Amino acid sequence: xxxxxxxxxxxxxxxxxxxAIALVVAVVVFGLTTDTFFxxxxxxxxxxxxLVIGTLxxxxxxxxxxxxxxxxxxxxxxxxxLLIAKLTINGTDAPIALVVGIVAAALIGAVTGGLVTGLxxxxxxxxxxxxxxxxxxxxxxxxxxxxxxxxxxxxxxxTTQYLFGQIxxxxxxxxxxxxxxxxxxxxxxxxxxxxxYAVGNDPEAARLSGIHVRRTVLSVYVVAGLCYGIAAWQAxxxxxxxxxxxxxxxxxxxxxxxxIGGTSLFGGRGSVLGTLVGALIVAVLRxxxxxxxxxxxxxxxxxxALVIAAVAVDRFSRGRQR
Amino acid sequence: MTPVLEAHGLVxxxxxxxxxxxxxxxxxxxxxxxxxxxxxxxxxxxxxALSGAVVPDAGQILVEGKPVRFxxxxxxxxxxxxxxxxxxALAPALDIATNLFLGRERRRSGxxxxxxxxxxxxxxxxxxxxxxxxxxxxVKSMTQLVETLSGGQRQAVAVARAAAFGSRxxxxxxxxxxxxxxxxxxxxxxxxxxRDRGLPVVLISHNMPHVFEIAxxxxxxxxxxxxAVVSPKTHSMNAVVGLLTGxxxxxxxxxxxxxxLTTGLGRS
Numbered sequence: 331x332x333x334x335x336x337x338x339x340x341x342x343x344x345x346x347x348x349x350a351i352a353l354v355v356a357v358v359v360f361g362l363t364t365d366t367f368f369x370x371x372x373x374x375x376x377x378x379x380x381l382v383i384g385t386l387x388x389x390x391x392x393x394x395x396x397x398x399x400x401x402x403x404x405x406x407x408x409x410x411x412l413l414i415a416k417l418t419i420n421g422t423d424a425p426i427a428l429v430v431g432i433v434a435a436a437l438i439g440a441v442t443g444g445l446v447t448g449l450x451x452x453x454x455x456x457x458x459x460x461x462x463x464x465x466x467x468x469x470x471x472x473x474x475x476x477x478x479x480x481x482x483x484x485x486x487x488x489t490t491q492y493l494f495g496q497i498x499x500x501x502x503x504x505x506x507x508x509x510x511x512x513x514x515x516x517x518x519x520x521x522x523x524x525x526x527y528a529v530g531n532d533p534e535a536a537r538l539s540g541i542h543v544r545r546t547v548l549s550v551y552v553v554a555g556l557c558y559g560i561a562a563w564q565a566x567x568x569x570x571x572x573x574x575x576x577x578x579x580x581x582x583x584x585x586x587x588x589x590i591g592g593t594s595l596f597g598g599r600g601s602v603l604g605t606l607v608g609a610l611i612v613a614v615l616r617x618x619x620x621x622x623x624x625x626x627x628x629x630x631x632x633x634x635a636l637v638i639a640a641v642a643v644d645r646f647s648r649g650r651q652r
Numbered sequence: 653m654t655p656v657l658e659a660h661g662l663v664x665x666x667x668x669x670x671x672x673x674x675x676x677x678x679x680x681x682x683x684x685x686x687x688x689x690x691x692x693x694x695x696x697x698x699x700x701a702l703s704g705a706v707v708p709d710a711g712q713i714l715v716e717g718k719p720v721r722f723x724x725x726x727x728x729x730x731x732x733x734x735x736x737x738x739x740x741a742l743a744p745a746l747d748i749a750t751n752l753f754l755g756r757e758r759r760r761s762g763x764x765x766x767x768x769x770x771x772x773x774x775x776x777x778x779x780x781x782x783x784x785x786x787x788x789x790x791v792k793s794m795t796q797l798v799e800t801l802s803g804g805q806r807q808a809v810a811v812a813r814a815a816a817f818g819s820r821x822x823x824x825x826x827x828x829x830x831x832x833x834x835x836x837x838x839x840x841x842x843x844x845x846x847r848d849r850g851l852p853v854v855l856i857s858h859n860m861p862h863v864f865e866i867a868x869x870x871x872x873x874x875x876x877x878x879x880a881v882v883s884p885k886t887h888s889m890n891a892v893v894g895l896l897t898g899x900x901x902x903x904x905x906x907x908x909x910x911x912x913l914t915t916g917l918g919r920s
Binding site: 343515519520521522524525527528531532534535536538539540561599606 | 740744
């Protein structure tokens with residue numbers, strides 16, 4: 331059943347379309363203005379650089395769709411990397427350590443969700459508290475050290491392969507793609523996904539429609555926690571060293587990717603496709619501006635401006651409905 | 653004939669406020685029963701008790717003569733009682749078909765549905781279309797987002813959802829309150845069509861002309877209880893307004909008398 335929709339409605343229901351156009355424009359502009367950007371190796375590097383934040387952002391997308399926010403996601407992933415690395419160094423089999431690290435991240439997600447739904451606390455406050463606690467826990471656990479990992483299982487996501495003999499790809503890219511497809515399917519093709527959107531859109535309407543609101547929100551934080559655990563694995567694939575001081579701005583970077591990707595901070599609108607595009611936009615911007623010889627701090631300014639612009643677009647495009 | 657839905661002596665207190673004070677209620681098969689009352693008369697609390705959103709402190713609710721206990725809206729739904737809430741309970745960012753089936757989505761048959769929990773989106777769209785067509789609701793596409801609909805269309809979608817899943821009773825809380833004249837007319841037609849399908853409707857409304865246009869009987873609520881049930885055919889709008897403000901009273905023999913006169917003669 332195909333039905334025609336008006337252009338304005340198409341944009342309303344495909345919030346990733348604007349960011350996707352922005353991504354294409356950015357790639358073309360950088361490709362034309364610098365000599366090195368269109369290089370295949372560079373493009374591959376751009377994608378690799380977006381993997382950790384992109385994976386964190388996939389989890390963040392779920393949380394934001396329920397009108398929540400997760401400030402602790404990167405801290406959880408860092409704790410997870412430390413757990414995996416230290417366990418392995420102390421003699422645990424790497425695959426087991428990996429599973430423990432990912433499950434631990436999901437458990438912290440369950441705690442977040444439990445506090446949000448059980449005590450009805452605002453997610454901002456809960457995750458702000460957890461950010462502090464988890465960061466402190468990481469530092470206590472690491473005791474001022476970082477932990478290099480050598481096990482191939484832990485670094486597996488950073489393994490490179492060459493497609494057609496020239497395009498460098500990593501298993502991390504494949505995992506991120508698989509996660510994206512899985513979440514896209516869950517959000518758009520299952521009842522759970524519809525409930526996530528409905529809960530973020532209007533929790534009272536969702537309740538009256540017979541949706542178990544609290545159960546849905548709790549499940550979102552658990553799945554998001556799983557994403558953060560996998561982000562930890564991605565991080566070890568990029569840099570085989572678990573460092574308690576890594577990804578200190580990862581939480582904000584992930585929110586940036588989600589917001590630039592067109593997902594509304596008010597909840598109930600957005601997509602994981604947008605987030606994927608948003609993560610790529612940030613990476614493209616950073617890479618392109620670096621190659622254009624522009625200072626890091628100006629890159630931050632550009633990214634910040636983009637976030638504000640994205641939220642403003644979201645706000646005004648829904649001005650009539652809200 | 654046994655009433656489809658009835659209640660006896662319902663009481664609900666919120667602290668020192670008594671919202672329901674021994675309220676009775678009776679809905680017969682195939683009728684449109686309007687519930688009218690002044691602000692604060694307790695008609696919302698009555699309706700919430702009947703739809704499971706409020707658990708009464710005392711009294712009894714019966715569905716087709718059998719006593720029931722509702723602990724939540726889902727319990728009432730299980731008995732085929734559907735409610736259209738005043739704020740509609742729709743998710744604006746989702747499309748019509750999704751809203752119609754929200755909370756009771758249907759999965760595909762076979763492994764795709766059982767294992768991968770894949771929704772039967774096509775089937776749900778088709779059924780949504782059928783329900784809306786049956787009720788004469790005019791919308792372009794089932795994939796239209798609810799936020800792109802007019803107030804009247806949204807109301808119609810909410811009513812269609814109740815009509816589609818309600819097998820015994822449809823309760824509507826102020827369905828025309830937020831609508832213009834023309835859209836209100838459409839909603840009244842919709843109520844008419846639901847009655848034609850054999851489904852009784854409980855209509856809570858402030859709008860006397862609407863009540864008199866559509867209702868078979870009028871339940872008048874005052875100070876937390878039912879004070880009268882009248883027929884729009886035999887009683888005037890003025891009589892109903894008098895009853896709900898307390899200026900008039902219905903005697904045991906069904907005659908209506910002026911309260912001022914009788915009290916003036918020293919009965920109280």
